[in-house]
Amino acid sequence: MNLFDVYPLYNITPVKGKGIHVYDDQNVEYLDLYGGHAVISIGHSHPYYVEKIQEQVANLGFYSNAIQNPLQKELATKLGELSGCEDYNLFLVNSGAEANENALKVASFVTNKSRVIAFKNSFHGRTSAAVAATDNPKIHAPLNKQKSVTFVDLEDKATIEAELKKGDVCAVIIEGIQGVGGLDAPTEQYLSFLSQKCKEHDAILILDEIQSGYGRTGKFFAYQYANIEPDIITTAKGMGNGFPIGGVLIHPSIKAAYGMLGTTFGGNHLACAAGISVLDTLEDEKLMENVLQVSEYLIQELRSIPKIKAIKGKGLMLGVEFDFTIKEIRAQLLHEYHIFTGASSNPNLLRILPPLCITKEQFDPFLLALKEILS
Numbered sequence: 251m252n253l254f255d256v257y258p259l260y261n262i263t264p265v266k267g268k269g270i271h272v273y274d275d276q277n278v279e280y281l282d283l284y285g286g287h288a289v290i291s292i293g294h295s296h297p298y299y300v301e302k303i304q305e306q307v308a309n310l311g312f313y314s315n316a317i318q319n320p321l322q323k324e325l326a327t328k329l330g331e332l333s334g335c336e337d338y339n340l341f342l343v344n345s346g347a348e349a350n351e352n353a354l355k356v357a358s359f360v361t362n363k364s365r366v367i368a369f370k371n372s373f374h375g376r377t378s379a380a381v382a383a384t385d386n387p388k389i390h391a392p393l394n395k396q397k398s399v400t401f402v403d404l405e406d407k408a409t410i411e412a413e414l415k416k417g418d419v420c421a422v423i424i425e426g427i428q429g430v431g432g433l434d435a436p437t438e439q440y441l442s443f444l445s446q447k448c449k450e451h452d453a454i455l456i457l458d459e460i461q462s463g464y465g466r467t468g469k470f471f472a473y474q475y476a477n478i479e480p481d482i483i484t485t486a487k488g489m490g491n492g493f494p495i496g497g498v499l500i501h502p503s504i505k506a507a508y509g510m511l512g513t514t515f516g517g518n519h520l521a522c523a524a525g526i527s528v529l530d531t532l533e534d535e536k537l538m539e540n541v542l543q544v545s546e547y548l549i550q551e552l553r554s555i556p557k558i559k560a561i562k563g564k565g566l567m568l569g570v571e572f573d574f575t576i577k578e579i580r581a582q583l584l585h586e587y588h589i590f591t592g593a594s595s596n597p598n599l600l601r602i603l604p605p606l607c608i609t610k611e612q613f614d615p616f617l618l619a620l621k622e623i624l625s
Protein backbone atom coordinates (compact mmCIF):
# COMPACT_ATOMS: atom_id res chain seq x y z
CA MET A 251 0.00 0.00 0.00
CA ASN A 252 1.20 3.53 -0.78
CA LEU A 253 0.63 6.59 1.36
CA PHE A 254 -2.12 8.99 0.31
CA ASP A 255 0.10 11.64 -1.18
CA VAL A 256 -1.07 14.91 0.41
CA TYR A 257 2.21 16.29 1.78
CA PRO A 258 5.08 17.75 -0.24
CA LEU A 259 8.06 16.35 1.68
CA TYR A 260 11.60 17.52 2.35
CA ASN A 261 14.23 14.93 1.64
CA ILE A 262 15.23 14.77 5.32
CA THR A 263 14.61 11.82 7.64
CA PRO A 264 14.86 12.72 11.33
CA VAL A 265 15.42 9.67 13.51
CA LYS A 266 16.37 11.18 16.85
CA GLY A 267 15.66 14.32 18.88
CA LYS A 268 17.26 15.84 21.95
CA GLY A 269 16.35 19.19 23.46
CA ILE A 270 16.26 21.75 20.66
CA HIS A 271 17.95 19.52 18.08
CA VAL A 272 16.87 16.73 15.76
CA TYR A 273 19.23 14.32 14.00
CA ASP A 274 18.68 12.69 10.63
CA ASP A 275 19.54 9.19 9.44
CA GLN A 276 23.03 10.44 8.46
CA ASN A 277 23.45 11.83 12.00
CA VAL A 278 23.33 15.44 10.74
CA GLU A 279 22.25 17.79 13.54
CA TYR A 280 19.43 20.26 12.85
CA LEU A 281 18.55 23.25 15.03
CA ASP A 282 14.80 23.07 15.49
CA LEU A 283 13.34 26.58 15.40
CA TYR A 284 10.06 25.16 14.15
CA GLY A 285 9.25 22.69 16.94
CA GLY A 286 7.54 20.35 14.47
CA HIS A 287 4.94 23.12 13.96
CA ALA A 288 4.89 24.61 17.49
CA VAL A 289 4.40 21.19 19.04
CA ILE A 290 7.65 20.63 20.92
CA SER A 291 7.27 22.62 24.14
CA ILE A 292 9.63 21.08 26.74
CA GLY A 293 12.19 19.80 24.23
CA HIS A 294 12.65 16.66 22.16
CA SER A 295 12.84 13.41 24.15
CA HIS A 296 12.97 15.16 27.52
CA PRO A 297 14.21 12.45 29.95
CA TYR A 298 11.42 13.01 32.52
CA TYR A 299 8.77 12.91 29.77
CA VAL A 300 10.26 9.71 28.32
CA GLU A 301 10.38 8.10 31.76
CA LYS A 302 6.75 8.99 32.59
CA ILE A 303 5.44 7.70 29.25
CA GLN A 304 7.47 4.49 29.52
CA GLU A 305 6.25 3.93 33.07
CA GLN A 306 2.63 4.50 32.09
CA VAL A 307 2.60 2.29 29.02
CA ALA A 308 4.16 -0.52 31.06
CA ASN A 309 1.29 -0.22 33.55
CA LEU A 310 -1.78 0.73 31.51
CA GLY A 311 -1.70 2.51 28.15
CA PHE A 312 -5.42 2.76 27.52
CA TYR A 313 -8.85 2.06 28.83
CA SER A 314 -12.15 3.57 27.76
CA ASN A 315 -13.79 6.70 29.16
CA ALA A 316 -16.35 4.55 30.98
CA ILE A 317 -14.08 4.00 34.00
CA GLN A 318 -12.38 6.14 36.64
CA ASN A 319 -9.15 7.64 35.33
CA PRO A 320 -7.45 9.64 38.11
CA LEU A 321 -4.80 10.81 35.61
CA GLN A 322 -7.41 12.97 33.87
CA LYS A 323 -8.20 14.68 37.17
CA GLU A 324 -4.52 15.15 37.94
CA LEU A 325 -3.97 16.70 34.51
CA ALA A 326 -7.00 18.99 34.88
CA THR A 327 -5.90 20.14 38.34
CA LYS A 328 -2.33 20.89 37.21
CA LEU A 329 -3.52 22.62 34.05
CA GLY A 330 -5.93 24.74 36.10
CA GLU A 331 -3.18 25.74 38.55
CA LEU A 332 -0.57 26.57 35.95
CA SER A 333 -2.89 28.42 33.58
CA GLY A 334 -4.83 30.26 36.28
CA CYS A 335 -8.04 28.79 34.84
CA GLU A 336 -8.85 26.72 37.96
CA ASP A 337 -12.62 27.24 37.61
CA TYR A 338 -12.87 25.92 34.05
CA ASN A 339 -13.81 22.30 33.27
CA LEU A 340 -11.71 20.21 30.93
CA PHE A 341 -12.76 17.93 28.06
CA LEU A 342 -9.85 15.96 26.68
CA VAL A 343 -9.40 15.17 22.98
CA ASN A 344 -6.57 14.15 20.63
CA SER A 345 -5.83 17.11 18.38
CA GLY A 346 -6.35 20.79 17.73
CA ALA A 347 -9.08 20.42 15.15
CA GLU A 348 -10.97 18.10 17.47
CA ALA A 349 -10.69 20.63 20.30
CA ASN A 350 -12.21 23.36 18.10
CA GLU A 351 -14.83 20.99 16.70
CA ASN A 352 -16.03 20.21 20.23
CA ALA A 353 -15.80 23.85 21.31
CA LEU A 354 -18.02 24.94 18.40
CA LYS A 355 -20.40 22.09 19.12
CA VAL A 356 -20.72 23.11 22.79
CA ALA A 357 -21.35 26.71 21.68
CA SER A 358 -24.11 25.54 19.38
CA PHE A 359 -25.65 23.26 22.02
CA VAL A 360 -25.78 25.91 24.74
CA THR A 361 -27.01 28.81 22.59
CA ASN A 362 -29.22 26.69 20.33
CA LYS A 363 -27.85 28.69 17.38
CA SER A 364 -25.54 27.70 14.53
CA ARG A 365 -23.80 30.58 12.71
CA VAL A 366 -20.15 31.18 13.53
CA ILE A 367 -18.06 34.35 13.26
CA ALA A 368 -14.39 33.75 12.48
CA PHE A 369 -11.60 36.01 11.23
CA LYS A 370 -9.87 36.61 7.91
CA ASN A 371 -6.68 34.54 7.67
CA SER A 372 -7.81 32.24 10.48
CA PHE A 373 -6.80 28.59 10.78
CA HIS A 374 -8.74 26.31 13.13
CA GLY A 375 -8.15 22.82 11.74
CA ARG A 376 -9.30 20.40 9.07
CA THR A 377 -12.46 18.78 10.47
CA SER A 378 -16.04 19.73 9.72
CA ALA A 379 -16.89 22.88 11.73
CA ALA A 380 -13.23 23.73 12.40
CA VAL A 381 -12.36 23.85 8.72
CA ALA A 382 -15.52 25.77 7.91
CA ALA A 383 -14.27 28.42 10.37
CA THR A 384 -10.87 28.43 8.62
CA ASP A 385 -10.40 31.21 6.08
CA ASN A 386 -9.08 29.09 3.23
CA PRO A 387 -11.63 28.05 0.58
CA LYS A 388 -9.06 25.68 -0.96
CA ILE A 389 -9.45 23.27 1.96
CA HIS A 390 -13.27 23.49 2.15
CA ALA A 391 -14.96 20.46 0.60
CA PRO A 392 -18.56 21.01 -0.57
CA LEU A 393 -19.61 19.23 2.64
CA ASN A 394 -17.88 21.88 4.79
CA LYS A 395 -19.41 24.72 2.79
CA GLN A 396 -22.83 23.84 4.20
CA LYS A 397 -21.83 25.47 7.49
CA SER A 398 -22.71 29.10 8.02
CA VAL A 399 -19.57 31.09 8.85
CA THR A 400 -18.96 34.83 8.49
CA PHE A 401 -15.35 36.02 8.19
CA VAL A 402 -14.52 39.42 9.63
CA ASP A 403 -11.31 41.49 9.61
CA LEU A 404 -9.34 41.52 12.85
CA GLU A 405 -10.14 44.71 14.79
CA ASP A 406 -13.36 45.36 12.82
CA LYS A 407 -15.93 46.27 15.45
CA ALA A 408 -18.86 47.51 13.35
CA THR A 409 -19.29 44.27 11.37
CA ILE A 410 -19.03 42.11 14.49
CA GLU A 411 -21.69 44.15 16.22
CA ALA A 412 -23.99 44.13 13.17
CA GLU A 413 -23.59 40.35 12.72
CA LEU A 414 -24.14 39.56 16.41
CA LYS A 415 -27.29 41.69 16.42
CA LYS A 416 -28.88 39.34 13.88
CA GLY A 417 -29.25 36.91 16.80
CA ASP A 418 -28.21 33.67 15.07
CA VAL A 419 -24.50 33.53 16.04
CA CYS A 420 -23.51 30.73 18.41
CA ALA A 421 -19.78 31.49 18.57
CA VAL A 422 -17.02 33.92 17.78
CA ILE A 423 -13.78 31.97 17.37
CA ILE A 424 -10.41 33.72 17.38
CA GLU A 425 -6.75 32.70 17.67
CA GLY A 426 -4.73 34.20 20.54
CA ILE A 427 -2.18 35.00 17.83
CA GLN A 428 -2.77 33.86 14.25
CA GLY A 429 -0.34 31.09 13.39
CA VAL A 430 -0.80 29.83 9.84
CA GLY A 431 -2.26 33.25 8.92
CA GLY A 432 1.00 35.08 9.66
CA LEU A 433 1.27 36.19 13.29
CA ASP A 434 -1.34 38.96 13.34
CA ALA A 435 -3.07 39.20 16.70
CA PRO A 436 -6.11 40.86 18.22
CA THR A 437 -5.28 43.80 20.50
CA GLU A 438 -6.15 43.57 24.18
CA GLN A 439 -8.89 46.18 23.64
CA TYR A 440 -10.38 44.19 20.78
CA LEU A 441 -10.52 41.01 22.87
CA SER A 442 -12.32 42.96 25.62
CA PHE A 443 -14.75 44.29 23.01
CA LEU A 444 -15.42 40.77 21.68
CA SER A 445 -15.91 39.39 25.16
CA GLN A 446 -18.41 42.10 26.04
CA LYS A 447 -20.33 41.85 22.75
CA CYS A 448 -20.55 38.05 22.96
CA LYS A 449 -22.06 38.35 26.42
CA GLU A 450 -24.57 40.98 25.23
CA HIS A 451 -25.70 38.81 22.31
CA ASP A 452 -25.63 35.35 23.90
CA ALA A 453 -22.71 34.08 21.80
CA ILE A 454 -19.79 31.99 23.04
CA LEU A 455 -16.29 33.46 22.75
CA ILE A 456 -13.82 30.70 21.84
CA LEU A 457 -10.13 31.47 22.20
CA ASP A 458 -8.14 29.13 19.98
CA GLU A 459 -4.85 28.81 21.90
CA ILE A 460 -3.82 25.64 20.09
CA GLN A 461 -0.65 27.25 18.80
CA SER A 462 -0.32 30.36 21.00
CA GLY A 463 -0.98 28.58 24.30
CA TYR A 464 0.97 26.42 26.73
CA GLY A 465 3.49 29.11 27.65
CA ARG A 466 4.58 29.91 24.12
CA THR A 467 4.07 33.67 24.55
CA GLY A 468 5.45 33.84 28.10
CA LYS A 469 1.94 33.73 29.61
CA PHE A 470 0.14 30.42 29.75
CA PHE A 471 -2.38 31.60 27.14
CA ALA A 472 -1.79 34.53 24.78
CA TYR A 473 -5.23 36.01 25.55
CA GLN A 474 -4.05 36.50 29.15
CA TYR A 475 -2.27 39.67 28.04
CA ALA A 476 -5.85 41.03 27.94
CA ASN A 477 -8.24 41.19 30.84
CA ILE A 478 -10.91 38.76 29.65
CA GLU A 479 -12.42 35.42 30.63
CA PRO A 480 -13.26 33.50 27.43
CA ASP A 481 -16.22 31.11 27.50
CA ILE A 482 -14.09 28.36 25.94
CA ILE A 483 -10.34 27.97 25.41
CA THR A 484 -8.92 25.31 23.10
CA THR A 485 -5.44 23.84 23.35
CA ALA A 486 -3.33 21.08 21.75
CA LYS A 487 0.18 21.23 20.16
CA GLY A 488 2.51 22.03 23.12
CA MET A 489 0.21 20.17 25.51
CA GLY A 490 1.74 16.76 24.76
CA ASN A 491 5.20 17.75 23.43
CA GLY A 492 4.45 15.51 20.46
CA PHE A 493 2.06 13.04 22.06
CA PRO A 494 -1.38 13.65 20.47
CA ILE A 495 -3.56 15.36 23.06
CA GLY A 496 -5.87 18.36 23.03
CA GLY A 497 -8.15 20.05 25.51
CA VAL A 498 -11.31 22.13 25.62
CA LEU A 499 -11.40 24.36 28.71
CA ILE A 500 -15.02 25.23 29.40
CA HIS A 501 -16.16 28.09 31.65
CA PRO A 502 -18.17 26.95 34.70
CA SER A 503 -21.20 28.92 33.46
CA ILE A 504 -21.56 26.25 30.76
CA LYS A 505 -23.10 23.11 32.21
CA ALA A 506 -22.20 19.60 31.07
CA ALA A 507 -24.77 16.91 30.31
CA TYR A 508 -24.14 13.19 29.88
CA GLY A 509 -23.67 12.36 26.21
CA MET A 510 -23.13 15.98 25.13
CA LEU A 511 -19.56 15.16 24.03
CA GLY A 512 -17.58 11.95 23.81
CA THR A 513 -14.46 10.29 22.44
CA THR A 514 -12.79 6.89 22.48
CA PHE A 515 -9.16 7.96 22.68
CA GLY A 516 -9.38 11.43 24.23
CA GLY A 517 -7.91 11.55 27.74
CA ASN A 518 -6.40 8.06 27.59
CA HIS A 519 -3.88 7.04 30.23
CA LEU A 520 -0.81 7.41 28.06
CA ALA A 521 -1.84 10.85 26.76
CA CYS A 522 -2.50 12.02 30.32
CA ALA A 523 0.92 10.79 31.47
CA ALA A 524 2.51 12.76 28.62
CA GLY A 525 0.39 15.83 29.42
CA ILE A 526 1.16 15.75 33.14
CA SER A 527 4.89 15.43 32.55
CA VAL A 528 4.78 18.44 30.19
CA LEU A 529 3.06 20.56 32.85
CA ASP A 530 5.49 19.36 35.55
CA THR A 531 8.43 20.32 33.34
CA LEU A 532 6.98 23.70 32.32
CA GLU A 533 6.71 24.50 36.02
CA ASP A 534 9.95 22.92 37.33
CA GLU A 535 12.13 24.40 34.60
CA LYS A 536 10.36 27.78 34.70
CA LEU A 537 9.93 27.65 30.95
CA MET A 538 7.52 30.57 30.72
CA GLU A 539 10.09 32.84 32.39
CA ASN A 540 12.67 31.47 29.97
CA VAL A 541 10.43 32.31 27.01
CA LEU A 542 10.29 35.97 28.03
CA GLN A 543 14.04 36.24 28.56
CA VAL A 544 15.20 34.53 25.39
CA SER A 545 12.52 36.21 23.30
CA GLU A 546 13.69 39.63 24.41
CA TYR A 547 17.25 38.72 23.38
CA LEU A 548 16.17 37.34 20.01
CA ILE A 549 13.96 40.33 19.17
CA GLN A 550 16.74 42.75 20.10
CA GLU A 551 19.25 40.93 17.91
CA LEU A 552 16.80 40.67 15.00
CA ARG A 553 16.12 44.40 15.22
CA SER A 554 19.78 45.05 14.42
CA ILE A 555 19.46 43.29 11.05
CA PRO A 556 18.62 46.03 8.50
CA LYS A 557 16.68 43.98 5.91
CA ILE A 558 14.07 42.89 8.46
CA LYS A 559 10.90 44.95 8.02
CA ALA A 560 8.93 43.87 11.10
CA ILE A 561 8.91 41.36 13.92
CA LYS A 562 5.44 40.06 14.76
CA GLY A 563 4.07 37.91 17.56
CA LYS A 564 5.11 37.40 21.16
CA GLY A 565 7.47 35.23 23.17
CA LEU A 566 8.58 32.25 21.12
CA MET A 567 5.79 32.59 18.58
CA LEU A 568 7.49 35.08 16.30
CA GLY A 569 7.24 36.12 12.67
CA VAL A 570 10.17 37.83 10.96
CA GLU A 571 8.83 39.85 8.04
CA PHE A 572 10.76 41.04 4.99
CA ASP A 573 9.88 43.10 1.92
CA PHE A 574 10.48 40.03 -0.22
CA THR A 575 9.59 36.34 -0.16
CA ILE A 576 11.38 34.15 2.40
CA LYS A 577 11.25 30.98 0.30
CA GLU A 578 14.96 31.11 -0.57
CA ILE A 579 16.07 32.18 2.94
CA ARG A 580 14.15 29.31 4.46
CA ALA A 581 15.57 26.79 2.01
CA GLN A 582 19.12 28.04 2.65
CA LEU A 583 18.63 27.94 6.41
CA LEU A 584 17.49 24.35 6.15
CA HIS A 585 19.84 22.88 3.57
CA GLU A 586 23.04 24.88 4.14
CA TYR A 587 22.81 25.74 7.84
CA HIS A 588 20.58 22.85 9.01
CA ILE A 589 18.07 25.10 10.75
CA PHE A 590 14.34 24.38 10.65
CA THR A 591 12.04 27.43 10.49
CA GLY A 592 8.40 27.82 9.50
CA ALA A 593 6.43 29.58 6.75
CA SER A 594 2.89 30.99 6.79
CA SER A 595 0.26 32.25 4.36
CA ASN A 596 2.25 35.52 4.28
CA PRO A 597 5.02 34.68 1.75
CA ASN A 598 7.34 37.32 3.27
CA LEU A 599 7.23 35.99 6.82
CA LEU A 600 9.60 33.51 8.45
CA ARG A 601 8.09 31.77 11.46
CA ILE A 602 10.07 31.00 14.61
CA LEU A 603 8.52 28.40 16.94
CA PRO A 604 11.32 26.69 18.88
CA PRO A 605 11.00 24.46 21.94
CA LEU A 606 10.45 26.67 24.99
CA CYS A 607 13.65 25.44 26.66
CA ILE A 608 15.94 27.12 24.12
CA THR A 609 18.70 29.36 25.53
CA LYS A 610 19.88 32.74 24.21
CA GLU A 611 23.16 31.28 22.91
CA GLN A 612 21.30 28.58 21.02
CA PHE A 613 19.80 31.30 18.80
CA ASP A 614 23.23 32.52 17.77
CA PRO A 615 23.81 30.05 14.88
CA PHE A 616 20.49 31.20 13.44
CA LEU A 617 21.31 34.90 13.80
CA LEU A 618 24.70 34.36 12.21
CA ALA A 619 23.21 32.35 9.34
CA LEU A 620 20.52 34.97 8.71
CA LYS A 621 23.11 37.76 8.59
CA GLU A 622 25.27 35.77 6.16
CA ILE A 623 22.32 34.95 3.90
CA LEU A 624 21.13 38.56 3.85
CA SER A 625 24.59 40.08 3.30
Ligand SMILES: Cc1ncc(COP(=O)(O)O)c(C=O)c1O
Pocket residue numbers: 345346347348350373374375376425429430458459460461462486487
Ligand atom coordinates in the same frame (compact mmCIF):
# COMPACT_ATOMS: atom_id res chain seq x y z
C1 LIG B 1 -4.48 27.90 15.75
C2 LIG B 1 -4.67 26.48 15.31
N1 LIG B 1 -5.86 25.88 15.54
C3 LIG B 1 -6.07 24.60 15.19
C4 LIG B 1 -5.09 23.86 14.56
C5 LIG B 1 -5.37 22.43 14.17
O1 LIG B 1 -4.65 21.56 14.99
P1 LIG B 1 -4.44 20.03 14.54
O2 LIG B 1 -3.55 20.05 13.35
O3 LIG B 1 -3.82 19.39 15.76
O4 LIG B 1 -5.78 19.46 14.24
C6 LIG B 1 -3.85 24.44 14.29
C7 LIG B 1 -2.78 23.69 13.60
O5 LIG B 1 -1.86 24.22 13.03
C8 LIG B 1 -3.63 25.80 14.67
O6 LIG B 1 -2.48 26.42 14.42
